[in-house]
Amino acid sequence: xxxxxxxxxxxxxxSEMDPEHKFDLSRKxxxxxxxxxxxxxxxxxxxxxxxxxxxxxxxxxLGPSFVxxxxxxxxxxxxxxxxxxxxxxxxxxxxxxxxxEQVRQxxxxxxxxxxxxxxxDAIDPEPLGSASxxxxxxxxxxxxxxxxxxxxxxxxxxxMAQDIAIMRTLARRATRMVKGDQMLDLxxxxxxxxxxxxxxxxxxxxADNLEEFARLNKDVRFITCPKVYRELCSESVLVMEYIEGxxxxxxxxxxxxxxxxxxxxxxxxxxxxxxxxxxxxxxxxPHPGNILVRDGQIVYIDLGIMGRLSPxxxxxxxxxxxxxxxxxxxxxxxxxxxxxxxxxxSAIDHARFLADLDIMLSDYGxxxxxxxxxxxxxxxxxxxxxxxxxxxxxxxxxxxxxxVTMEGTISPFIQSGNIIAIINNHLKNAQDPLATARDxxxxxxxxxxxxxxGLSGAAAYSGEALRMLxxxxxxxxxxxxxxxxxxxxxxxxxxxxxxxIIVAGLFIGSSLMVFVGTSVTIIGVPxxxxxxxxxxxxxxxxxxxxxxxxx
Numbered sequence: 001x002x003x004x005x006x007x008x009x010x011x012x013x014x015s016e017m018d019p020e021h022k023f024d025l026s027r028k029x030x031x032x033x034x035x036x037x038x039x040x041x042x043x044x045x046x047x048x049x050x051x052x053x054x055x056x057x058x059x060x061x062l063g064p065s066f067v068x069x070x071x072x073x074x075x076x077x078x079x080x081x082x083x084x085x086x087x088x089x090x091x092x093x094x095x096x097x098x099x100x101e102q103v104r105q106x107x108x109x110x111x112x113x114x115x116x117x118x119x120x121d122a123i124d125p126e127p128l129g130s131a132s133x134x135x136x137x138x139x140x141x142x143x144x145x146x147x148x149x150x151x152x153x154x155x156x157x158x159x160m161a162q163d164i165a166i167m168r169t170l171a172r173r174a175t176r177m178v179k180g181d182q183m184l185d186l187x188x189x190x191x192x193x194x195x196x197x198x199x200x201x202x203x204x205x206x207a208d209n210l211e212e213f214a215r216l217n218k219d220v221r222f223i224t225c226p227k228v229y230r231e232l233c234s235e236s237v238l239v240m241e242y243i244e245g246x247x248x249x250x251x252x253x254x255x256x257x258x259x260x261x262x263x264x265x266x267x268x269x270x271x272x273x274x275x276x277x278x279x280x281x282x283x284x285x286p287h288p289g290n291i292l293v294r295d296g297q298i299v300y301i302d303l304g305i306m307g308r309l310s311p312x313x314x315x316x317x318x319x320x321x322x323x324x325x326x327x328x329x330x331x332x333x334x335x336x337x338x339x340x341x342x343x344x345x346s347a348i349d350h351a352r353f354l355a356d357l358d359i360m361l362s363d364y365g366x367x368x369x370x371x372x373x374x375x376x377x378x379x380x381x382x383x384x385x386x387x388x389x390x391x392x393x394x395x396x397x398x399x400x401x402x403x404v405t406m407e408g409t410i411s412p413f414i415q416s417g418n419i420i421a422i423i424n425n426h427l428k429n430a431q432d433p434l435a436t437a438r439d440x441x442x443x444x445x446x447x448x449x450x451x452x453x454g455l456s457g458a459a460a461y462s463g464e465a466l467r468m469l470x471x472x473x474x475x476x477x478x479x480x481x482x483x484x485x486x487x488x489x490x491x492x493x494x495x496x497x498x499x500x501i502i503v504a505g506l507f508i509g510s511s512l513m514v515f516v517g518t519s520v521t522i523i524g525v526p527x528x529x530x531x532x533x534x535x536x537x538x539x540x541x542x543x544x545x546x547x548x549x550x551x
Contacts, residue, residue: 030169033162037062052087059091064132064156065163067091068193097130098153103137106151110237118142119232123149132156133200138242147229148243150203152236157201164194200304203238209303210240216279223271225300243301245294251412254293265413268298272406276399277318280309284398286406307398317399329357336385336392356384492550499543506536 044050044058059070070091098106104123107116124138128148133156139149171190199205210228217223232239246253248268254261268291275282283290283300284307292299309317316338323332333354360380385392510532522530 030162030166033159034166037163037166052084055084056087056090059088060095063159063163064153065160065167065193065197067095067132068196095130095132097127098135098151100125102154103127103135103151106154107149107237110234120149139239146242147239148226148241150206150238150240152201152203160197160201164190164197167193196305199306202235203233203304204235206238206304207233207240209306212281213283213300213303213306216275216281217271220271220274222267222297223300224297225303243292243294243299245292245299247288248291248293248298248409249288259293261413264293264298265410268410269406269414271298272402276307276309276402277314277321280311280314282307282309282399282402284402286402286409288409291409307395307402309395309399313393313395316393317396324361327361329354329361332357332361336381336390353384360384496543496546499539503536503539503543506532506539510536 040058040061041047044054044061046055046058050058056070059066070088107120107123111119119142121140121142121144126137128136128138130136132153134150134152136148136150139147141147167190207228207230210225211230213225214227217225226243227241229239229241246257248254248264251261254264272282272286283303284305285302286300290300290302292301316335319335319338320332323329323335360377382392510529513526513529513532520527525533
């Protein structure tokens with residue numbers, strides 16, 4: 001998860017600038033944008049009940065930031081009803097395109113009119129695709145090479161930055177107001193969205209991703225990506241090889257061209273497992289629109305958002321997949337706990353945790369890929385870890401989202417077989433016995449080192465504790481777990497005793513006041529004594545009724 005340093009954006013020149021100046025995040029600009037958002041939300045009658053179609057239209061009107069959120073929600077069936085998820089899937093479709101004049105003006109602003117004519121021989125006025133963030137056009141360089149030119153929509157970066165700044169403010173306030181174990185950390189969600197925004201709106205990062213992906217998969221004959229023209233790329237323009245292929249969503253055309261769908265699905269999934277578990281660098285949005293088939297090769301395009309896993313995270317995720325594959329709740333529990341970045345061991349009900357994992361594995365472990373809802377499965381895992389005070393690393397979010405998307409992509413290609421089993425099989429086949437033995441020895445050495453360090457520390461603490469004990473300086477703080485019920489009962493007893501003492505005091509005080517002469521009486525009793533007796537009677541009745549009612 002990005003830390004606060006993400007608030008500093010690095011320009012290609014290497015200089016730093018506060019995003020408040022770069023993206024106009026002043027209070028005035030945010031207030032103006034907030035009014036626009038509120039006006040659009042009211043226009044679509046969000047607060048009085050909204051249909052799936054109206055919800056999708058509202059997100060489109062709100063702009064690219066909310067379109068991105070909608071695209072993410074379309075894969076989260078555990079958050080929204082299925083009918084809303086199905087409607088939000090249409091957000092993957094194209095947006096209204098920029099005019100050709102706007103595209104040429106954006107390129108001239110980037111390269112200059114004279115240099116643009118020296119670089120491009122022709123640009124197709126009709127866009128290949130038009131999304132909420134950018135638009136792609138086919139073009140021919142002066143050298144004769146056919147390329148795809150990706151142009152960022154003018155002003156989109158400023159508006160998205162303002163939207164996320166507003167979301168950050170709202171998330172901070174919501175986190176202070178709403179507490180609970182099931183509550184997601186909204187601040188982390190918004191910071192992840194900000195990090196994604198910085199990556200996706202800087203096309204130089206996408207150029208780096210294309211080059212790294214090509215390097216990591218250079219020995220894989222059936223996987224590739226477009227060649228990037230680095231010298232022509234900038235923050236807002238990306239020039240890459242034009243790929244003329246068949247969309248993986250066009251199943252009938254693939255079959256017509258003689259491709260085996262089962263083979264495509266298995267290769268896609270096996271390579272995706274390689275990206276996650278071996279490279280730690282994977283396509284974070286592998287939906288059908290981002291994958292083409294050309295000349296027997298699977299071509300990934302749109303590498304703006306890539307996920308990354310550290311070696312520790314790759315190993316931890318592999319352990320989780322293995323535990324699910326062999327349907328071992330104990331191994332899955334150990335894998336989740338070892339993978340966690342934060343956990344409260346004292347609060348974990350291990351027996352219940354294991355029982356819940358047993359139920360979950362029995363529900364999902366043998367499900368066929370056509371029926372498997374990986375999104376719901378991962379949601380159940382997250383719910384279990386949250387309720388058990390276990391915090392998984394942020395990287396698991398992008399992996400989970402990628403796997404959920406890939407599951408939907410390959411569902412027309414792999415009609416039978418367990419998706420978890422397929423990934424688990426990749427783990428087994430990819431294992432090198434020598435490397436496995438070496439890793440085991442390294443882990444053993446690290447465990448022994450930690451154990452030795454722990455023993456040394458324990459001896460030091462024991463000596464210090466004994467010295468403090470002999471000097472009478474040792475204090476012990478104790479916490480009795482599960483003591484809430486007895487303490488509550490004891491509190492009620494003390495409250496009754498307190499009321500009884502007050503009643504007794506009122507009776508005694510009122511009786512003493514009878515002998516004090518006063519001109520104000522009620523039924524022959526001094527007024528102060530009368531009200532004292534009355535209060536004592538009411539409190540006595542309350543105590544008696546409470547005792548009888550509670551047994």
